[in-house]
Amino acid sequence: MRGWVKPHRIMLLLVALGLVLWAALSLRWDWIPRYWQLGVEGIWRTLWLMALSVLIGFTLAVPLGLAQAAGPRLLAAPARWFCTIIRGTPLLLQIWLIYFGLGSLFPQYPWIRASELWPYLRQAWPYALMALSLSYAGYEGEVMRGAFKSVPHGQLEAARAYGLSRWAVLRRIWLPQALARALPTLGGETILQLKATPLVATITVIEIYAVAGRVRQDTFIIYEPLLLLAVIYMAIAGIITLGFRWLERRYTPGLG
Amino acid sequence: MLDWIYQWWPGLEASVTLLSLEPPGWGGNLVRGAVNSLIIALGAFFLGCVIGIGGALGKLSGGPVTRDLMAVYTTVVRAVPELVLILILYYAGTDLLNQALRALGYRPVEISGLAAGIGVLGVVQGAYATEVLRGAIQAVPTGQIEAARAYGMTRFQTFRRVTFPAMLPLALPGLSNLWLIATKDTALLAIVGFSELTLETRQAAGSTRAYFTFFLAAGALYLIMTLVSGRVFGWIETRFRRGQAGARS
Numbered sequence: 312m313r314g315w316v317k318p319h320r321i322m323l324l325l326v327a328l329g330l331v332l333w334a335a336l337s338l339r340w341d342w343i344p345r346y347w348q349l350g351v352e353g354i355w356r357t358l359w360l361m362a363l364s365v366l367i368g369f370t371l372a373v374p375l376g377l378a379q380a381a382g383p384r385l386l387a388a389p390a391r392w393f394c395t396i397i398r399g400t401p402l403l404l405q406i407w408l409i410y411f412g413l414g415s416l417f418p419q420y421p422w423i424r425a426s427e428l429w430p431y432l433r434q435a436w437p438y439a440l441m442a443l444s445l446s447y448a449g450y451e452g453e454v455m456r457g458a459f460k461s462v463p464h465g466q467l468e469a470a471r472a473y474g475l476s477r478w479a480v481l482r483r484i485w486l487p488q489a490l491a492r493a494l495p496t497l498g499g500e501t502i503l504q505l506k507a508t509p510l511v512a513t514i515t516v517i518e519i520y521a522v523a524g525r526v527r528q529d530t531f532i533i534y535e536p537l538l539l540l541a542v543i544y545m546a547i548a549g550i551i552t553l554g555f556r557w558l559e560r561r562y563t564p565g566l567g
Numbered sequence: 568m569l570d571w572i573y574q575w576w577p578g579l580e581a582s583v584t585l586l587s588l589e590p591p592g593w594g595g596n597l598v599r600g601a602v603n604s605l606i607i608a609l610g611a612f613f614l615g616c617v618i619g620i621g622g623a624l625g626k627l628s629g630g631p632v633t634r635d636l637m638a639v640y641t642t643v644v645r646a647v648p649e650l651v652l653i654l655i656l657y658y659a660g661t662d663l664l665n666q667a668l669r670a671l672g673y674r675p676v677e678i679s680g681l682a683a684g685i686g687v688l689g690v691v692q693g694a695y696a697t698e699v700l701r702g703a704i705q706a707v708p709t710g711q712i713e714a715a716r717a718y719g720m721t722r723f724q725t726f727r728r729v730t731f732p733a734m735l736p737l738a739l740p741g742l743s744n745l746w747l748i749a750t751k752d753t754a755l756l757a758i759v760g761f762s763e764l765t766l767e768t769r770q771a772a773g774s775t776r777a778y779f780t781f782f783l784a785a786g787a788l789y790l791i792m793t794l795v796s797g798r799v800f801g802w803i804e805t806r807f808r809r810g811q812a813g814a815r816s
Binding site for chain 2: 520
């Protein structure tokens with residue numbers, strides 16, 4: 312912290328403070344109380360969409376990475392194709408394909424409409440969650456492939472020589488080390504996932520970006536909601552960065 | 568032959584008619600959208616590289632204030648969703664330009680979607696390019712730069728003859744990644760109403776109700792762009808790596 316404070320930084324901070332003061336005093340913020348509740352709900356929806364899709368996506372990414380790194384060709388080839396297709400097409404297109412495509416396909420089957428899941432399938436968020444999860448799985452499958460490959464082979468052989476089963480080697484040696492190596496990349500990818508969530512506003516999921524859009528439409532105030540939105544995203548990204556830094560400090564020192 | 572396939576897979580004939588390039592089909596619109604996407608991606612990528620070179624040099628050899636401002640730029644752009652940045656820059660950019668024009672006594676102009684798209688995506692790309700190029704420049708051995716200076720080259724000559732060619736092979740993997748991001752980010756301009764591939768696809772799909780056909784076709788077009796540019800970048804990389812000691816293709 313000591314080395315951070317320098318004369319020019321104090322000057323820059325003062326300029327930044329002046330900008331914030333100017334924004335607070337001369338821009339219009341009177342719409343905030345009216346949209347406060349909607350905004351909090353939007354932030355909550357953004358957060359759980361991101362967290363759940365990261366969780367589901369990562370659960371899919373581990374087998375995808377493992378199949379590519381060490382699987383037989385029959386598993387490796389489809390896994391590689393899945394990752395290539397997901398990484399080679401825009402997420403917006405994937406979201407629309409899943410929402411409009413599947414969304415128009417499902418009602419044609421009476422047994423789907425009769426099933427317990429139908430009340431959920433009529434809403435937009437399951438499709439959003441599915442698209443975001445598949446996208447995260449595609450990108451992270453590639454990351455995990457590299458991470459699994461970077462664990463020295465000798466360690467795995469040593470573990471086998473100690474009589475550990477294949478499953479135990481994966482659970483106790485291979486996966487923890489691959490995870491620790493992938494952590495810095497995963498942190499960056501999770502921020503990318505946060506930045507991908509506003510795309511689901513295009514399929515009527517009301518998260519925080521959609522709330523800002525609604526303020527713009529209702530009140531014709533353009534800049535203020537967008538600026539606040541940018542600050543909110545920066546704050547969430549900052550928290551994610553700090554969280555991953557903590558994880559890294561905790562789990563990477565054991566790496567050889 | 569074709570008849571046999573159609574008999575075996577009845578939906579295919581309808582899809583092929585929908586995708587044909589002539590007016591009853593929507594293939595022409597998709598191709599036009601893809602060309603628009605490519606133009607924007609190319610423009611944004613080059614603008615991003617130019618900003619990136621400036622940003623990287625600013626971060627490495629600028630004064631303390633420049634360096635901090637660059638850090639703010641890259642941090643903000645990398646933390647805020649592209650969609651939000653596009654809206655802010657789109658509104659603010661047209662607004663500022665028109666205010667400037669009005670102050671100079673000209674009439675306000677309507678900025679074309681193409682120019683706005685290239686400008687906005689270029690600023691976003693620039694932040695990522697700054698980081699990629701900074702890393703690459705830092706990885707050039709200082710001895711080479713010092714030797715160039717000792718030969719009496721000016722700073723500009725050193726950059727053009729030594730630093731730039733030496734850092735290019737190091738920067739290429741990062742830049743090829745950025746190019747792929749640029750092609751995919753063009754899809755975001757669909758939301759501000761620019762008719763690139765994704766928006767054309769949605770319009771075609773919406774008016775014919777053939778969602779799978781069109782979205783899968785557009786996906787294939789994007790995939791072709793990605794795979795071809797992957798090949799091109801691979802070729803460029805082996806070409807530029809030839810002079811590097813210890814490099815294997």
